[in-house]
Amino acid sequence: MPMQCEIVTQERLIFSGEVDMVVVDGQEGRLGILPHHTPLLTTLKIGELVVRANRGEQRYAIGGGVLEVRPDKVTVLADVAEASDEIDLNRALEAKARAEKLLTEGIKVTSHPEEYANLTNALLRANVRLKIARRRQGGFEG
Numbered sequence: 001m002p003m004q005c006e007i008v009t010q011e012r013l014i015f016s017g018e019v020d021m022v023v024v025d026g027q028e029g030r031l032g033i034l035p036h037h038t039p040l041l042t043t044l045k046i047g048e049l050v051v052r053a054n055r056g057e058q059r060y061a062i063g064g065g066v067l068e069v070r071p072d073k074v075t076v077l078a079d080v081a082e083a084s085d086e087i088d089l090n091r092a093l094e095a096k097a098r099a100e101k102l103l104t105e106g107i108k109v110t111s112h113p114e115e116y117a118n119l120t121n122a123l124l125r126a127n128v129r130l131k132i133a134r135r136r137q138g139g140f141e142g
Contacts, residue, residue, distance in 0.1 A: 003035040004073040021052040040069040087133040096126035
């Protein structure tokens, strides 16, 4: 028996439909949510979200957020989310190169902790987007 799933950002509804399973990275580790799961509320890490239904899998790049689980519904309130078919591989490569360049140019944790954290998160998001886009294209995932 499937459950309802919604993935939303402040800008738009990313996905809404019946699913058999949701797999996502919570702050405490990877979560697999099945129908009739115990209620849960947790924050999400930057990572990949997988929605499984009888027709296969859909993958999304998630830039953090909140997950609410009820026995019959999973709601993901994502800071940022992109479906695998929306990811522009060239744009993700450029974002990764930009973040790596700025990090190697000398942004220090001790002198600019907020800027360093933002760049580190940008690099994490770019790497997740690249992994998902490359998987979609059947290429290398690293």
